[in-house]
Amino acid sequence: MAEDTGRIPQEKQAEPSHNGPLMKAGIATIAAFCICSKCPTYPDQKDPKVYCARGASPLPIEIKGCLCPDCPVQKTLRLKRMNYCYYGSNRQLKKEES
Numbered sequence: 001m002a003e004d005t006g007r008i009p010q011e012k013q014a015e016p017s018h019n020g021p022l023m024k025a026g027i028a029t030i031a032a033f034c035i036c037s038k039c040p041t042y043p044d045q046k047d048p049k050v051y052c053a054r055g056a057s058p059l060p061i062e063i064k065g066c067l068c069p070d071c072p073v074q075k076t077l078r079l080k081r082m083n084y085c086y087y088g089s090n091r092q093l094k095k096e097e098s
């Protein structure tokens with residue numbers, strides 16, 4: 001079976017195209033709290049995580065769950081979505097839904 005890699009390459013990794021300096025500073029701050037590296041879906045290879053803000057991973061993603069609901073960032077920012085590594089950043093998803 002072909003591997004489902006989520007977003008097509010040109011749609012992946014919202015950074016740097018739409019993440020400005022403020023967003024980058026925010027990402028650096030919340031990276032310490034991101035728990036993606038403990039998630040079974042995390043693609044590893046030192047992918048810099050914080051997908052909810054940074055955008056989908058450029059690596060193939062096989063969804064095996066999502067720890068975002070337990071993440072302090074998700075709770076603090078009152079985010080509701082999951083599997084950002086696959087679907088893209090909260091901002092991007094919100095934009096697509098509007």
Ligand code: SF4
Pocket residue numbers: 030033034035036049050051052053067068071072073074079084
């Ligand atoms: S909500 Fe998910 S992607 Fe965002 S910082 Fe937390 S674990 Fe990482």
Ligand code: SF4
Pocket residue numbers: 035036037039040041042043051052065066067068082083084085086
């Ligand atoms: S965004 Fe969710 S599914 Fe993806 S690695 Fe982080 S916790 Fe896991």
